[in-house]
Amino acid sequence: MDNKDTNMSKVRLKTSAMIASIAEEGQKTAPAPFGHALSQLAETNPNVVGLTADLAKYTDLHIFAQRYPERFYQMGMAEQLLMSAAAGLAREGALPFATTYAVFASRRAYDFICMAIAEENLNVKIACALPGLTTGYGPSHQATDDIAIFRAMPNLTIVDPCDALDVEQAVPAIAEHQGPVYMRLPRGNVPLVLDEYDYRFELGKAKLLRDGREVLFISSGFMTMRALDAAKRLQKDSVDAAVLHVPTIKPLDEATILREAAKPGRMVVVAENHSVVGGLGEAVAGTLLRAGVTPAFRHIGLPDQFLDAGALPTLHDRYGISVDRIVARTREWL
Structure with missing residues (x-):
């Protein structure tokens, strides 16, 4: 993020105070990066439209709706209708961005995404x-299995950005990609960490953020920022840890993963904000085994x-995805 972007974030519209942030105390954040990035994209692309199922304020799409009310569609609490309408708009040449909660897309609207969007390979961005585990509301809202549900769907690209910079750069990238995309969305005041690593989002590409000889963290989503913090903590104990950020879950950047995992002497630790069943961990494990690369x-x-x-x-500490728990478990495994 350049100085211009940083200055712009200071005057941007704020998101709802009802939305909790996963940022640590004192951590840099940017407000509603998805809403602002989509609005910026719409300035140059008149085909961009936004749809939501009664959740504009809670997916940051309200930023877009305020700037482009004539290109915004409120579908009400009807996620299946939301996806069907997005498919219809795509058939007519629009570039629809549909927002809701991850549980509602992956569970309630799965068949509509599969039949109306993915099978037809329509240009819909979800x-x-x-x-x-980015809400404390419980199982009705915790999309712990969304990647597992969507990974087997043909034609569907899956993106899991880390921070505000990742989101801002991912929006125009997925818009340029022809075909359906499912993106996990950090919302509200989103942490900003990747600007310190000369990072640039590329669809389908993993990025080595830091190198290390003893541990290789392979991570996605906000677990990448947790892995970076864990690596810094481990360094104080003379443990040298690398972090490979994988923002695109499907298609997986197998070449980069195999190259980094094959380096001798390193334990591979996959860290993800998702069930241990069917997510990044199993995708990486399958990639390694098929290629005959067998690190710890x-x-x-x-x-x-x-x-x-x-x-x-x-909850993060209880279920093992806090920095403290990552550091403790990595020390145990070494």
Whole structure:
């Protein structure tokens, strides 16, 4: 993010105060990066439209709606209708961005996404808030299995950005891609960390953010920022850890993963904000085994169960995805 972007973030519209941030105290954030990036894209692309199922304020799409009310569609609490309408708009040449919560897209609207959008390979972008364990509301809102549900769907690209910079850069990239995309969406005041790593989002590409000899963290979503913090903590104990950020889950950047995992002497630790079943961890493990690359392999993810409701810091620590738990488990494994 350049100085111009940083200055713009200071005067941007704020998102709802009802939306909790996953940012640590004192961490840099940017407000509503998805809403602002989509609005910026719409300035030069008149085909961009936004749709939501009664959740504009809670997916940051309200920023777009305020600037382009004539290109915004409020579909009400009807996620199946939302996806069908997005498919129809795409057939007529529009570039629809449909937003809802990840649980509602992956569970309620799965068949409509599959039959109306993916089978026809339509140019619909689905951006969904509350991925994984990013809400304390409980199983009705915690999309701990969304990647597992969508990974087997043909034609569907899956993106799991880390921070505000990742989101801002991913929006125009997925718009340029021809075909359906499912993007997990950090919302509200989103942490900003990747600007310190000379990072540039590229669809389908993993990025090595830091190198290390003893541990290789392979991560996506906000677990990449957790992995970066864990690597810094481990460095104080003379443990040298690398972090490979994988923002595109499908198609997976197998070449980069194999190249980094094949380096001798490194334990591979996959860290994801998703169930240990069917997500990035199993995708990486399958890639390694098929290629005959067999490093020591460990997996940090959410357990295969319905999770509790509560405060996010407590839940993250309870289910093993806090920085403290990542550091402790990595030390145990070394």
